[in-house]
Amino acid sequence: FILSGGFHLLSMPSIKIGDYALLTCFILLAIEFKHDKSFFNCKNDKVGLLILLLIFYYLFSAIFSVLRQRESLFYSLLIFRFDLFYLSYFLFRKIDFESINKTFSKLIGITIIGGVLYYLQFIGVTGILQADSNMINTSSGFVRLRNVPYLTVPVLFYLLVNQKYIKYRNLLIIFFCGLIVFPMNRGGIISSLLVVGSYFCLKRKASLKHVFLITFIFLLFQPILSYRFSNNGSTGEGILSELTTSVGIITENDIDGYTNSAIYSDGTFVFRILLVVERLNYLSRSLTNLCLGIGTVHESSSSIRNYSFSLGTITVGNDGSLEMHQIDTNDVAFITHFFRFGLIYLFIFLWFLIVSLKRLYRSPEPLCITAFLFLFAKVVQSLGSDGFSSFESMGFILLILPLSIAQSKIKT
Numbered sequence: 001f002i003l004s005g006g007f008h009l010l011s012m013p014s015i016k017i018g019d020y021a022l023l024t025c026f027i028l029l030a031i032e033f034k035h036d037k038s039f040f041n042c043k044n045d046k047v048g049l050l051i052l053l054l055i056f057y058y059l060f061s062a063i064f065s066v067l068r069q070r071e072s073l074f075y076s077l078l079i080f081r082f083d084l085f086y087l088s089y090f091l092f093r094k095i096d097f098e099s100i101n102k103t104f105s106k107l108i109g110i111t112i113i114g115g116v117l118y119y120l121q122f123i124g125v126t127g128i129l130q131a132d133s134n135m136i137n138t139s140s141g142f143v144r145l146r147n148v149p150y151l152t153v154p155v156l157f158y159l160l161v162n163q164k165y166i167k168y169r170n171l172l173i174i175f176f177c178g179l180i181v182f183p184m185n186r187g188g189i190i191s192s193l194l195v196v197g198s199y200f201c202l203k204r205k206a207s208l209k210h211v212f213l214i215t216f217i218f219l220l221f222q223p224i225l226s227y228r229f230s231n232n233g234s235t236g237e238g239i240l241s242e243l244t245t246s247v248g249i250i251t252e253n254d255i256d257g258y259t260n261s262a263i264y265s266d267g268t269f270v271f272r273i274l275l276v277v278e279r280l281n282y283l284s285r286s287l288t289n290l291c292l293g294i295g296t297v298h299e300s301s302s303s304i305r306n307y308s309f310s311l312g313t314i315t316v317g318n319d320g321s322l323e324m325h326q327i328d329t330n331d332v333a334f335i336t337h338f339f340r341f342g343l344i345y346l347f348i349f350l351w352f353l354i355v356s357l358k359r360l361y362r363s364p365e366p367l368c369i370t371a372f373l374f375l376f377a378k379v380v381q382s383l384g385s386d387g388f389s390s391f392e393s394m395g396f397i398l399l400i401l402p403l404s405i406a407q408s409k410i411k412t
Contacts, residue, residue: 187384
């Protein structure tokens, strides 16, 4: 309820949703630890161990940043708090499988209601859903709305992989496919298609019924898909042109002359590649920065003046003016954390991802398979968005992860 902003029904105050959830998490963590001193025990739980390792490394980096005089203690601690939500894993570890399974079935119903409210916006019934409710009208007459229900993707994956009888399954699959297509998020569409296709190839053979269903869904949404992946639906000259340009930038390591206007002239994917290359070039000048990162520098502190990149994510400031972030970005996964915490962070976090994916993949439970596909989709989409750095994006994964070891009896 908190992570979805009241299922997109509530107008949230200025305080971040993640901070509300983090405060709730810490109150519960304190209560549980008071009653159980072995609460954070990680025996036979490599995922829990890696989470604690990450948190301790972030704390070390925050303290080291102060000692290096890269940032003040206050701002370093502000940065440190951003990743503490991973500790919620230890809370979720105490919830039994049946409780989560029963609750998820109710959340499917709530998500369906949210989907209906989403579709009603296109016929003028607006103002009910609050988050990202601004309509974007395209040059070809299509309308984009991004406030789809919070659990849209996990519910779709669950409907696809759960082999038990589900009433109106095919109709619901079409319903949720629309919720993925209508926002016109290219990365979300591609990643969902790739991970589901890979799963069915690895785990089971697609039947003729699946082929008919996929064909029908494609024909139903073909006008929107054709527009979004065409030159008219892209900021550049189409997805193939963006890929070609990006490969050239990476191989030649040449970003001279590029600015934020590249997002309009060359495309969003090219912009993301440029953003990554510029920051990698900066880190590679110093072995210490490459391994440990530049430290816990905050965007709002005076320390940010030491950096003057040509490319960055544009946000709207408190006074309504446009601001370019030097470090923080949601456009590419890992790059913000890599810039702050270096290769050591990247190694630990990738280790965490591999162990988590293996655990979820080995479990036979539909919810665990759903979480595996959802996490895999985030990895596939990592060059288009950051699905790992907020409580909102990782909450479902952290909830289901403990179930994988409990249900499959696997010790990793």
